[in-house]
Amino acid sequence: MKTAQTEPAERFMTGSIPIEQVAAFAEGPFQGNPAAVCPLQTWLPDRLMQAIASENNLSETAFYVGSEGHYDLRWFTPTCEVDLCGHATLAAGHVVFQREPNLEIVQFSSNSGPLTVRRNGSQLTLDFPLQPGKACAAPTGLNRILGISAIACLQAVDLMVVVADEREVEAIKPDSKAVAALPGRGLIVTAPGSDVDFVSRFFAPSCGIEEDPVTGSAHCTLAPYWAGRLSRSSLVARQLSARGGLLHCALTDERVLISGRVIPYLSGVIHIDKSCVDPRSNDELPSTLT
Structure with missing residues (x-):
């Protein structure tokens, strides 16, 4: 040999x-x-x-x-x-x-x-x-893709979907091929949080990311939405991936300050x-x- x-x-x-x-x-x-x-x-x-x-x-x-x-x-x-x-x-x-x-x-x-x-x-x-989203119609089949009902949809760089509560965000298991076909860079799913102002998850299979553990750039769209909904400019957010992450957001003029460890x-x-x-x-x- x-x-x-x-x-x-x-x-x-x-x-x-x-x-x-x-x-x-x-x-x-x-x-x-x-x-x-x-x-x-x-x-x-x-x-x-x-x-x-x-x-x-x-x-x-x-x-x-x-x-x-x-x-x-x-x-x-x-x-x-x-x-x-x-x-x-x-x-x-x-x-x-x-x-x-x-x-x-x-x-x-x-x-x-x-x-x-x-x-x-x-x-x-x-x-x-800031990258505020514009209200849009839910893409065809969105509720089927998520397995839950969307309360609101906004389009910016990403498609942002608002659902009822934190448990629904935790439970979703979207089909990656279906998510990749949605408009935008990726999919944000968000809801009010139980111990923070809001929670989210982020999926971008079209960019090679099945689920991103914590997505700072998504908060350029998340922060202005929740600031308007909660009527305050300083917010605490948690991303509910398996690894998890904590972000502190503050709106100022046309910018968002995003802090973390x-x-x-x-x-x-x-x-x-x-x-x-x-x-x-x-x-x-x-x-x-x-």
Whole structure:
């Protein structure tokens, strides 16, 4: 029997990039929404960033480039790039603060405009644009998809469905293929909470996310709805995924401040080599990795 011959790893490695995994909007260990964050000196090819996000297999992987509190930020799910992600922005802010401990505020430029993350005691606070939903008719078959009756439907980036109470939100088991066919990026299901102002769950199978553990960006639509319904601008929210998460929301002008805790989980490096780039493409690894 022939023994397979393997080349030494160092013959293939041309560089590495750091990676941090943290849980955003967590109340304790193994809660909140895990996100990977990769600080870069310069952008990697899009296909490579997408491959890294797919390999990580988390709801989102964030990549940022910049220095001294000013950064460009991008987010990738396992299947696609997205224009806004709350928990991975909170995670990226945490990583920047760890690397630059003298900062009190981080400014990100993104496809959704300027975003900031501030220190706020034991929490971090996102400053995000409001994305209020517009009342709409329920898509055909929605009650069948959810297994419960919708009280109201609103359309923004996501389809938001309001149901009667927290127990209904906990109980739903929607069909992923049917949810993927609904309009918008994903599906938000929300109701009044028993010990918080409101609860929600978020599903985005069309983006490769069966259910997102905690979704900061969805609260750009949730917060203005519940602020209007409850007649107050400061709200506490809980996402009822298996991991769960707690968010504090405050409306100000055309923005929403979303606060939560970040708990670090792991630190490491990703080894990158030239074989990671499709030779048929025009992509090249940046010189910082070659």
